[in-house]
Amino acid sequence: MSSWQLAPEAVGTADATRLRRDYYDEVASRYWKRPATSAEVDQGLADDGAELLTPPTGQFVVGRFDGEAAACGGLLMLDTERAELTRIYLAPAFRGRKGADLLLELLENEARLLGASRTVLNTRLDLVEARGLYVRHGYREIPAYCTGPYVEIWYGKDLSRAA
Structure with missing residues (x-):
């Protein structure tokens, strides 16, 4: 039986x-409507703040399907109440197997463990x-909480009601 x-x-x-490289490659390639180069991926990952994705400032998780690394996601504590979800990625070959649902559930639980009562994302x-x-997981559009060249829509979820 296959499992996550x-x-x-x-x-x-x-x-x-x-997985972080694959994530950046996919989102950059979709944005530019052409394949991202290795140099562009390197540049995008340079100084991206990933070092903060460890307690107490955040968390990073990896999902494996039958032992193969296939998904990742992070959360960053923005303040004492809000955790921002970031770098949510599921490798294309593993999509449609419920990994993204499990990934979001784990990230929300990790956010609660770090003291967050709300998750946000852009x-x-x-x-x-x-x-x-x-x-599908209860996130609703919220007012902008940050700005950036690749940020067009913001979502939030109250974790205290979604345990």
Whole structure:
């Protein structure tokens, strides 16, 4: 029987690094409407703040399907109440197998463990699959809480009601 195993993992492991690269490659390529170069991926990952995705400032998780690293996601504590979800990624070959649902559930639980009562996230309008996932899990559009060149829509979820 095929199954998922998800757990916190340091962002610097080989699997976490590969998944973060794959995430950035996919979102950059979709944005630019062409394949991102290795140099562009390197530049995007340079100084991206991933070192903060460890307690007490955050958390990073990796999901494995039958032992193969296939998903990742992080959360960053913005303040004492809000955790921002970031770098949510599921490798294309593993989509449609409920890994994204499990990934979100684990990240929300990790956010609670760090003291968050609310999760927030930002994304782009063209990432329709991600937006659909968030809405299915109870995320609702919220006012902007940050700005950036790749930020077009913001979502939030009250964790105290969604335990």
